Amino acid sequence: MNFAVIGATKGLGLCLTKQLLEAGHRVAAGAIVISDTLTALAAAYPETLCVLQADVTDEAQMQDVAKQAAAFLGEIDALCNVAGVLLDQDRVKLLHECDIGELRRSLDVNTVGPVIVVKCFYPYMKKGGNVFTVTSEGVGIRSCGTWVPCYGLSKAAATKVSGILNASVADVNFFSVHPGRMNTDMGRTTAQIEPEESAAGFCRLMTGETPVSRENWYIDYKGNTMDA
Numbered sequence: 001m002n003f004a005v006i007g008a009t010k011g012l013g014l015c016l017t018k019q020l021l022e023a024g025h026r027v028a029a030g031a032i033v034i035s036d037t038l039t040a041l042a043a044a045y046p047e048t049l050c051v052l053q054a055d056v057t058d059e060a061q062m063q064d065v066a067k068q069a070a071a072f073l074g075e076i077d078a079l080c081n082v083a084g085v086l087l088d089q090d091r092v093k094l095l096h097e098c099d100i101g102e103l104r105r106s107l108d109v110n111t112v113g114p115v116i117v118v119k120c121f122y123p124y125m126k127k128g129g130n131v132f133t134v135t136s137e138g139v140g141i142r143s144c145g146t147w148v149p150c151y152g153l154s155k156a157a158a159t160k161v162s163g164i165l166n167a168s169v170a171d172v173n174f175f176s177v178h179p180g181r182m183n184t185d186m187g188r189t190t191a192q193i194e195p196e197e198s199a200a201g202f203c204r205l206m207t208g209e210t211p212v213s214r215e216n217w218y219i220d221y222k223g224n225t226m227d228a
């Protein structure tokens with residue numbers, strides 16, 4: 001099958017890219033930084049991996065990424081946008097103390113980014129294909145903690161992106177997915193699972209091994225319904 005993964009430099013995105021390739025699929029991987037690891041992976045999978053420089057906040061670049069991904073893959077069966085940031089001051093400050101630059105950056109990458117990715121890739125998705133945006137847990141309107149407030153605001157809004165898109169178009173399905181609390185650079189302090197476990201769940205979602213339905217568009221990496 002033909003897949004796109006955006007945010008593939010490290011963490012969940014890198015694990016997911018590797019697992020899709022190991023399972024024999026074709027992957028266009030977008031990464032803000034094309035690391036040595038990704039370059040080595042591209043050399044190991046010359047026929048099935050295409051690595052593209054991709055910043056989800058840059059619409060013009062993302063248009064080009066989508067075009068190149070489609071030229072490599074043909075119609076795209078499923079896309080997963082993993083890109084996200086949790087910035088340093090956001091880990092220690094309350095919302096009324098926050099660094100406004102960090103708030104803007106969090107919204108730009110975590111909320112605007114998923115819209116840009118969909119806007120650019122939609123024309124190249126297979127009819128009936130699936131777009132998975134990695135969001136988070138605890139995004140309900142009344143679910144208001146104090147921790148990482150800029151991140152929390154941005155992921156709450158990002159989660160609604162998939163619902164609004166499902167209401168907007170009928171020929172592609174959109175899902176917001178909580179990946180679990182993973183042992184990555186971002187999640188190390190609260191981790192419950194390794195990113196490999198989450199990536200395996202995303203592989204099953206993307207291939208259809210775990211069935212998904214657009215009526216149930218906010219799920220976790222195992223396909224379980226999340227509380228909104």
Ligand SMILES: NC(=O)c1ccc[n+]([C@@H]2O[C@H](COP(=O)([O-])OP(=O)(O)OC[C@H]3O[C@@H](n4cnc5c(N)ncnc54)[C@H](OP(=O)(O)O)[C@@H]3O)[C@@H](O)[C@H]2O)c1
Nearest residue numbers: 007009010011012032055056082083084181182184186187
């Ligand atoms: N870890 C957790 O426990 C946890 C829990 C809930 C949700 N999530 C979400 O799961 C996703 C993956 O997280 P992770 O734990 O794997 O985090 P991570 O290791 O920090 O990886 C985040 C990825 O996003 C990329 N990225 C950041 N800004 C980008 C941009 N503007 N354009 C393209 N890519 C960009 C990063 O690239 P660079 O490193 O090169 O900047 C990196 O590859 C994120 O959306 C995160 O919010 C994680």
